[in-house]
Every structure is written in structure tokens, then in C-alpha cells.
Amino acid sequence: MSNQVVGLLSLARAIAQVNHNQVSGTLMVRQGQIHWRLEFHQGKLVCTTGSDHRVRRWRRALMGQQIEPAELTTGQPPTSYDPWEYALLSRAVMAGRLDSGKAEQVLAALTLEALTQIATDTAIRVTWEARSNRLLDCAAVGSGLHLPGDRLQQLLKDARDLSQLLPSDRPAQAWIDRGLSLDAGIELDDSRQHTTLSLQPLFNGRRTFWDLALKLNQSPAMTARMLGYFFRQQLLTFQVLPDLEFHPMLSSTGSAAGSATPATKAEPPLVVCIDDSMVVLQRLERIVTQAGYRFCGMRDSVQALTQLIELKPDLILLDVVMPVVNGYEICAQIRRVKALEHTPIVILTGHDGTIDRVRAKLARASEFLSKVSDSGRILATLERHLPSHNSTRPHPPHPDPSLSGRTANGQDQGAGFNLNSPPSAFKSALA
Known part of the structure; x- marks a missing residue:
């Protein structure tokens, strides 16, 4: 097995354990300075977010399904809880403004980007955070929106394969959130010079790997092969890109989109x-x-x-x-x-x-x-x-299933499960 897959395999093990125990909470993945959050409701993945380029990923996922951001909002913005991506999608599905199949495709696109970057790094740290997020649970119950297990397994495979196409000489982050430019100043033969010049308007330093795949309307794998060629020819230059501005309709508080942890405050009833x-x-x-x-x-x-x-x-x-x-x-x-x-x-x-x-x-x-x-x-x-x-009115004392590890009828839900010894379903997806 390639060393490049080791980090993704550790995450796959954790996902399998969460799925098996049907628990609600967050798988936290730390990759250097980047933090990823995989949100689960009763063992089902409902959303994936990251601390870098969060709005860019969101816009790309919508564009890939030809969805305008305005289609997901009404006159009243949804609440400012995290993940706001899931709030917008689930509300639109429940209101009949968005097909559930398209919403699932958006979730899949967000997840594939995260998994691909995770797959390029062996030094990730995966931890589990049990939580009782009533707003997220409410959205999940109302819309039923989630990524099916077989779809998630396929995304893990796709991320593994895609990560192995990206040149490993360059830090993983460079391929994910850096603007790519083509250097036409290097002397090349006429045929390659013509190709480079024709692509320069696309490789303008303002588009990342994922932006280019979307703009070219081709698969990420094909885009990765093309970038690999340019990289080997030493034609690529990398520029740091900021995230896009947060759309004001996505939050009633105007909080930063990149924030992975919402501010602590009393929830409205x-x-x-x-x-x-x-x-x-x-x-x-x-x-x-x-x-x-x-x-x-x-x-x-x-x-x-x-x-x-x-x-x-x-x-x-x-x-x-x-x-x-x-x-x-x-x-x-x-x-x-x-x-x-x-x-x-x-x-x-x-x-x-x-x-x-x-x-x-x-x-x-x-x-x-x-x-x-x-x-x-x-x-x-x-x-x-x-x-x-x-x-703040305290609720009557009663066990919270997602915190106690038990379901409403008292059955064991898998509290304190060990992320290092999961069932084999998701692990075998990467074998």
C-alpha cells in the first residue's frame, strides 16, 4: 500500500466505526494548519467542512450542479450555526426548492475535495467529538439528507486514486488552495509553446486545481494528469489565494465563513x-x-x-x-x-x-x-x-442519545467506541 493512503485509511477506519455504532457527532481531522470536520447524524455523514477555502468549495459544489446560491435562500436567512452549508441544503430540500439528488451531489463534491486533500498527507490526526446539535439533527430529521454509505465508500476510493495522480514533490496544500499559473517564459518547442499560450488565460493564478477542473468541464483525474505534465515541465507557478467573501444571506450574525467552530451562546427555543x-x-x-x-x-x-x-x-x-x-x-x-x-x-x-x-x-x-x-x-x-x-430554561433531566451512547429505548449506541478497531466495510474500500 502506498504511504500516501495511510492517512486516508485511518480516517476510513474511524468512519466505519461511526457508521457501525450509529452515533451523532463530528470526526475532527487535523492536517497541519487545516482542520476538517465530518458531521454525522446517527452514523450517516451529513456534511463535510474545512477551515480553508470553505466558501470557494461551496460555490464550486453549487456550480457543478448548476445551482444559483439565491435558490437556496428565502427572505429569511437560516440560522448561523455550523455547518451552514447543510442548513441551506436541507431547508431548500424540505421547501421543495431543491431536488434531494442534487443536494446529495453537492455534499459529495464537498466531501471529495476534503478527502482528496486528506489522502495526500500521512500525518493527519483523527479525533471524535460527541455532540448534541439539535439544529443539525432537526435539519437531518426533516430533510433526510445524507451521503449513503456506498456513496461514501466510492468517494474514499476516488480520493485515494486522485491523490496518487497529483505529483508528490509539491506539498498537498499547493494543489488544493493555491492559484495556478503557467510560465510561458521558458523556452519550449513550437507545439508545446502554442499549447501553453492557449491555456494561459485559464491558468491565470486565480484558479485552483478544483476551479480548473470545473472550468474545463473535465474530471478531476484528467485535470490532475494535465497538471502533472505541466509540473514535470516546470511550467507551473503557485500563488496563495484568499477565500471568497462570505455571502451575507448565509448567516444571520455575519460570522466568518471559515470559522469551524460557532460562537458559544444560548440557542433560541x-x-x-x-x-x-x-x-x-x-x-x-x-x-x-x-x-x-x-x-x-x-x-x-x-x-x-x-x-x-x-x-x-x-x-x-x-x-x-x-x-x-x-x-x-x-x-x-x-x-x-x-x-x-x-x-x-x-x-x-x-x-x-x-x-x-x-x-x-x-x-x-x-x-x-x-x-x-x-x-x-x-x-x-x-x-x-x-x-x-x-x-435559558434547562430541559427536564433525560439522557441525550448522542452523548450517552444510548438510543431512546436504552439500547447501547456505542459510546466510547475505539476509532482504531472498526468494522471492515470502509477499510476494505481502500484495500
Whole structure:
């Protein structure tokens, strides 16, 4: 095995262990001064980010799928948590503005770039950080967006193969985030001089390896072979490139895009709405988020209880008429879960009769609200049941699955697992 693959193999082992134990958290990869974060939700990779050229990678991934950044935003910017890339993609998928297949391709592009750079270095350090990121979990639950395991295995193989095509004489970082220029001043024969001059406008010092592959509309492997030729001819020069400016619509706080760790502050209350109507979810999301709360919409009433136990929302908006299981039954089930027995539940319905109110009371709902209520009444309801944004209300004591290593039903989730002794699935991908 090439020494160049050793670093990637250690990461593959860690990924396999995370996948096997179905845990939520972050694989932190340190590569010199660069830090990579692979975010997992229940063992599934949902996003990959890095400390260098974070916005450039994001723009390239969107351009590769012919997605305009404006397509992923509404009038209200998403919250400023990390990873904001996943927030934008998952919100667009849930709102029907982006096909889930395209969103997965964006995640794959972000991940391939990271894995390729990791594969060019043997001296990486991989650590695991368990976490309970309710906002990320909410987005993952709502959209279901993630990279399938077989796709991730293929990306590991592609990154390994691609890294071996890049000349090893130059530091790995030079091929990833340096602007490349062609030096036409060196004396060459006529045929090579003509080729060099024709490509000079592309190799203008403002494009990286990945930018060139996208601009030339060719595979990274083909681009790597071309660069390898120019490198051997000593025609390439490298220039340090800054990252692009952070798009103001990506963060409500204007924080730097390259920051791998969000600022520590109290999170706004999380409101979960369970309703099979996307129109209703979109309307409520707009009202709730504009008021400064976090929002998660769910359309599947069957999976709702499991997801609620995982997310532990501060308030639940619950539709009555839904397929398979109605809102009153879900409400009664929620009240039987100790971790949720005191969570405010507001029943939503298009009917406002006495019988409906009695059924809501019997199911131990906190309040009854008509779906046709205006935004003022909806906000007044939220304010009655939710703490002030400036205060922090501790949740009732209950185990957090992603921190304790146990699922909601008490099954072992793999807490304290050893990253050095994983299952063989992802390791064999690099064999």
C-alpha cells in the first residue's frame, strides 16, 4: 500500500466505526494548519467542512450542479450555526426548492475535495467529538439528507486514486488552495509553446486545481494528469489565494465563513411542527423563524415520536388530521414519554368545536389553535409557552442519545467506541 493512503485509511477506519455504532457527532481531522470536520447524524455523514477555502468549495459544489446560491435562500436567512452549508441544503430540500439528488451531489463534491486533500498527507490526526446539535439533527430529521454509505465508500476510493495522480514533490496544500499559473517564459518547442499560450488565460493564478477542473468541464483525474505534465515541465507557478467573501444571506450574525467552530451562546427555543401539509409547514416556518425561534417541520406522523425524543423540542405544534396516526393519538403518546411529558403541545386544527377541544384536553394538549389563526395569535401562543430569548430554561433531566451512547429505548449506541478497531466495510474500500 502506498504511504500516501495511510492517512486516508485511518480516517476510513474511524468512519466505519461511526457508521457501525450509529452515533451523532463530528470526526475532527487535523492536517497541519487545516482542520476538517465530518458531521454525522446517527452514523450517516451529513456534511463535510474545512477551515480553508470553505466558501470557494461551496460555490464550486453549487456550480457543478448548476445551482444559483439565491435558490437556496428565502427572505429569511437560516440560522448561523455550523455547518451552514447543510442548513441551506436541507431547508431548500424540505421547501421543495431543491431536488434531494442534487443536494446529495453537492455534499459529495464537498466531501471529495476534503478527502482528496486528506489522502495526500500521512500525518493527519483523527479525533471524535460527541455532540448534541439539535439544529443539525432537526435539519437531518426533516430533510433526510445524507451521503449513503456506498456513496461514501466510492468517494474514499476516488480520493485515494486522485491523490496518487497529483505529483508528490509539491506539498498537498499547493494543489488544493493555491492559484495556478503557467510560465510561458521558458523556452519550449513550437507545439508545446502554442499549447501553453492557449491555456494561459485559464491558468491565470486565480484558479485552483478544483476551479480548473470545473472550468474545463473535465474530471478531476484528467485535470490532475494535465497538471502533472505541466509540473514535470516546470511550467507551473503557485500563488496563495484568499477565500471568497462570505455571502451575507448565509448567516444571520455575519460570522466568518471559515470559522469551524460557532460562537458559544444560548440557542433560541426549538419549535417542531408535525403536519402533512408542506404549505402549512412553510407558512409556520416563516412566522416562527422571523420571530427568532428555531423551527423543524415533520410530515411523517409515524416517525414523529422517535424524532421528537431525539430532538427534545421546546414546543410542539401538532396537526390533528394526518394519515395513519391522528394528532390526538400522537399527543397521548408524547405525554407517556418522560422526557416530553412537560413539553408544551399546541393542537392545530381547521375545526374549532367543543368536541375537538375536549379531545385535545383528554390527550393532555397544552392549548388548542386554529390553523387559520393570524401570525399575531400564533406568536402570542409561542410567547405564552416559551422562555424569553435572553433566558435559558434547562430541559427536564433525560439522557441525550448522542452523548450517552444510548438510543431512546436504552439500547447501547456505542459510546466510547475505539476509532482504531472498526468494522471492515470502509477499510476494505481502500484495500
